[in-house]
Amino acid sequence: MAEATLSGGSGGTITIPFDTAGAAGLAQQALSSITSTLTFTPGGSVPNAPVGGGGALAIGPNGLPTGTVAVPSGYTAVVNTATAPVALVGGGESQIIISSSGGLNYFTGGGSDTVIAAGGDNLIGTSLSGDAGSRILAGVGNDTVVAASGNNTITAGGGSNLIGLGSGNNVVYAQGSDRIVAGAGNDTIGVESGNTTVWGGAGQLTFVGGSGNTTVAGGSGTATIFGGVGGGQFSGGAGGGNLIVSGEGASTVWGGGGNSQLFAAGAGGDVLVAGTGNQTLSGGSSTGNNTYFAGSxxxxxxxxxxxxxxFAGRGNATIFGGGGKDTFDFFKDLTGGPGSTITIGDFTIGQDKLAVIGFDNTPAELLASQQVQGATTTLILGDGTKVVLTGLAGVDSRIFG
Structure with a gap:
């Protein structure tokens, strides 16, 4: 097990164990500026910070008095080795908070803080307004982090964490089974592993998935989503202009607002559903058997x-099936009727099929009424929807599945 150390006020050494060498290294680096240490004595008051800065407040295994304790101004760091939860409020300046596995409730005081927790179940929150932005490294417990303001960098540990983001532009690295609520700022979220759920906010959401199964729901803003190895469920933001790439695992993707682009990737077999407005759905890099739903x-x-x-939708669509044996599906209650045109650019007779379901005219009637102009054939469905097959100068019954 890795550890970070600090010279104690009475000449001893304070040791904080960490599960990972990376976290211990960050904690040790953060403590490198400490020049003196004052220790809280149970039954006494919190000592004032040393003059000139560079001081650390050490909280021993017996912890602090009950209730929330405000860290006096002037301290550079707080090192907490209490075995039970400790509640602290930071000072106005930037401070370093290093906490062991006993649990920590900490709220920043408006400065640019660094919070590194070795473990335990922690609650960490930033100031509601005017926070300068903090760096938060949660441990392996089940943590709650509320970044109300400021531009923050948050690294969640391996537990089941809840992370709420506010008005700032935040960066989140998730490693456990986390729930993350994005805010009004432009947030970037990366997932290494675990089954994570993300709710988008009013800002620009950027998400990069990992090895777990992930659910990402775009909010009222715009989303850029790259699914990971595990696949998942992804939906774009209502603001439109979304870019969603499914990843390697089987995924279901909804487009959200208009002018969005959805891409199937990998071999898992994805479902891509167009949202409102103009949408692009593509499986060009995918080797799986995918399902596509056109929209309005x-x-x-x-x-x-x-x-x-x-599947054809209520709007107009231009469709290229690509390789493989593709089926183009037309359901009466899903197509747009008069004024709706579905153009298929690469239909291959004997390989691809049309599935025409629920319309008044039969396949034989569609063939009898087909319109051929040059190398283009048009079929008119019973509700008035036009199906245009380019590159085909007439078709026969082999086109129907």
Whole structure:
């Protein structure tokens, strides 16, 4: 087990154990500026900080008095080795808080703080307004971090953590089974492992997935999402302009607001669902058998090399099935009717199929009424939807599945 150390006020050494060498190294680096240490004595009062700065307040295994204790101004660091939870409020300046596995409730005082917890179940919050931005490294316990303001960097440990982000531009690294609520700022969230759920806020959300199964729901803003190895469920923000790449595992992707781009990746077999407005759905880099749902806007859909199912929507769509044996699905209650045109750019007779379900005209009637102009064939479904097959100068019954 790795550890960070600090010279005690009476000449001894204070040791804080960490589960990882990286966390211990960060803590040791943060403590490198400490020049003197004052120890809180149970039954006494919290000592004032030494003149000139560079002082650390050491809290021993017996902890502090009950209730929340304000750290006096002037301290550079607080080192907590209490075996039970300790509640602290930081001073107005920037401070370093190093806590062992006993548990810590800490609220910043408006400065640019560094909080490193070795373990335990911790509650860490930043000031509601005017916070200069903090660096928070949670331990392996089940932690709650509320970053109300400021531009913060948060590294969650391996537990089940709850992280709430506020008005600042935050960066979050998640490693456990975490729940993360993005805020009004532009937030970047990266996941290493674990099953994580992320709710987007009003700002720009950027998410990079890891090895776990992840759920990301875009908020009222815009989302850029890269799914990880484990796959998951991803939806774009209502603000539109979303970019979502599914990742290697099986994923379901919803487009959100208009002018969004959805990409299937990997071999897991993804489901891509267009949102409102104009959307692009693509499986160009995917080797799986994917399913695509067009929406109410003007959609561009490109399948991958697998055997794909592509469902027409209420809007206009231009569709390229790609490689494989693709099925283009038309359901009466899902298509747009008169004024709706679905153009299929690479239909291959004998390989691809049309599934026409619920319409008044039969396949034989569709073939009898087909319109051929040059190398383009148009079928008109019973609700008025036009199906345009480019590159085909007439079709026969082999097109139907």
């Amino acid at each position: 806007g003007n959609n561009l859909i490109g399948g991958g090399v697998g055997d794909d199912n592509i």
